[in-house]
Amino acid sequence: MDTTQLNFSLVKILGVVTIFATVFVIYQLVFNVFFHPLRKFPGPKLWAASRIPWCYHQYRGRLHSRLLQLHTIYGGTVRVAPNELSYATADAWKTIYGHRKDEMGKDPIFRLHTPTGAQNILVADRETHIRQRRLLSYAFSESALREQEPILQLYTRKLADQLSRECNEGPLDIVAWLTFASFDLIGHMSFGENFGCLDEGDYAPFVRSITAMASELIFDQMWKYWGVMALRKYFTPKGLVGQRIKNVKTAMQTVQRRIERGSDHRDFLHYILSANEEKAMSPAEINVNAFSLCIAGSESTATALSGAAFYMLTHPPVYRQLVKEIREAHADEKEITLASTNRLEYLDAVITETLRMYPPVAVTLPRRVPAGGEVIGGEFVPQGTTVGVHHYSASHSPDNFHLPEAFLPQRWLPGTRDEPPFASDKKACMQPFSFGPRSCLGKNIARAEMRLLFAWLLYRFDWQLELGHKEWRQQKMQGFWQKKPLFCTLTPATR
Incomplete structure (x- = not known):
């Protein structure tokens, strides 16, 4: 031839x-x-035909807002991919994530995976999750929180003192400083070693890489769906590749230092290391759990704190009411404690409304329908279908909340939350810490930290938002919110 x-x-x-x-x-x-078996469910035909539209909006960091648009058009259940249904209803939370004999397992493609392959509490199978959660639950109990108050006070005062020194130099990026405090605090609470962000007034390398790490994970999930993981290094932006492995190695080194030096301090590792042999974690499990707890407990809190700062400063009546409540409840900074701030109803309402408007976890945590299928929202869903409640849509849907795009802390106050126009709000649709047996262990610590930090900072300083930052909330979402700087002028409060 x-x-x-x-x-x-x-x-x-x-x-x-x-x-x-x-x-x-x-x-x-x-x-x-x-x-397709899901053809009867509402949603745009292009999204039903292929996952390309879903991936396109995910890549652009706009999937959260596009899914909200779809839920607004089609209702509480939307088909967003050939084999995926998105929900924004209260009963879906219970059916998908609640206590069940046949737990809806995490979606094998879109679930989080640790870089080392070891299971942590966020990705573990049911048996491993139960063992790890029982072990860690002591570290997040009410008694443990009371023991941790000196550490919370230490970093809160350090943040306030640093801001007192820096505020004379001009406007400050409050997002950066709240992030510094959150990471230093959770580092100390996790393994007795902070990152030094507050001392240096700058991001530690580990902290600076968190956003890139989250974006890398999002890209990996898409490559895995299309079965082209071998091509990831050619198409994932170079600045993202390898961030997760690098961060896990940093966490492993920190854990090893903590184990070698020992400590009487009851940090999270104290409870892990003191477990008996039957319940104990393997060294690989300890490393990935320390890494995950550090990320989950710091980035989410920093995000919520930043969002609360933005919303109170762009709503002057809210800011004035907060300042009034905090300063009238305390005659001196020494009186600001976890117990005193727990009684501040308006502050708690502001935090809750922030979590609704700007949920730190704004994505879907996907599950797979088990064998035999399941009825969700009154409709039968066949086995193998990917399902989940989309946090952002559930919290912003006009079907769930009165004026969902308005920041209204009074919707959560005891005297007004059950009265018109908020009586019809479907408050169970909002689950910022997830729901059921895998809900966030650290929610009590997170809320306590937010209350304490804001009480201190609003007691010590008068705040003013700099011009040009009212569009701060227009952010991309790739795993975590891509937060922008938020410059504020702080001046010592006059008594």
Whole structure:
């Protein structure tokens, strides 16, 4: 066979392959739209045909807002991919994430995976999760929180003192400083070693890489869905590749230092290391749990604190009411404690409304429907379907909340939350710490930290938002919110 004949044969083979591939793709698209078991569920046809629209908006960091638009158009249940249903209803929380005999397992493609492969409390199978959660529950108990108050006070005062020194130099990026405090605090509470952000007035390398790490995870999930993980290094931005492995190594080194030096301080590792052999974690589990607890407990709190600062400063009546409540309740900074701030109803309402408007976890935590299928929201869903409640849509849906885009702390106050126009709010739709047996262990610590920090800072300083930052909330979401600087002028409060 000469070269001409060979080339002609190759062209024919390529042509046949192309035809078959095209026919298969068309068949798949048509099947997904018109014959798929989920065809009866509402949603845009393009999204039903392929996951490409979902991935496109995820890549752009706008999936959260696009899913909200879809829920506003189609209702509480929307088909957002060929084999995925998104929910924004209270009963979906209970059915999907609540206590069940046959737990809806995490979606094997879109679940979080640790870089080392070891299971942590966020990704573990049911048996491992129960063992790890029982072990860690002591570290997040009410008694443990009371023991940790000196540490909370230490970093709160350190933040306030640093801001007192810095505020004379001009406007401050309050997002950065709240992040410094959150990471230093959780580092100390996790393994007795802070990151030194407050001391240096700058992000530690580990802290600075958190956003890139979250984005890397999002890209990995998409490559895994399409079965092209081998291509990830060519298409994932270079600044993102390897961030998770790098951060886990840093956490492992920190854990090892903590184990070698020992400590009487009851940090999270104290409870892990003191477990008996039957319940104990392996060294690999200890490393990934310390890493995950550190990230989850700091980034989410920093996000909520930053959001609360933005909303109170862009709503002057809210700011004035907060200042009034905090300063009237305390005659001196020494009186500001976990117990005293727990009694501040308006502050707690501001924090709750912030978590609704700006949930630190604004994504879907996907699960797979188990064998036999399940009825969700009154409709039967076949086994193998990916399902989940989309946090952002559930909290922002006009079907769930009165004026959902308005920041209204009074919707959570005892005297007004059950009265019109808030009586019809479906408050169970909002679950910022998730729901059921895998809900966030650290929610009490997170809320206590937020109350204490804001009480101190609003007692010591008068705040003013700098011009040009009212569009701060227009952020991308890739795992975590891509937060922008928020410059504020702080001046010592006059008594």
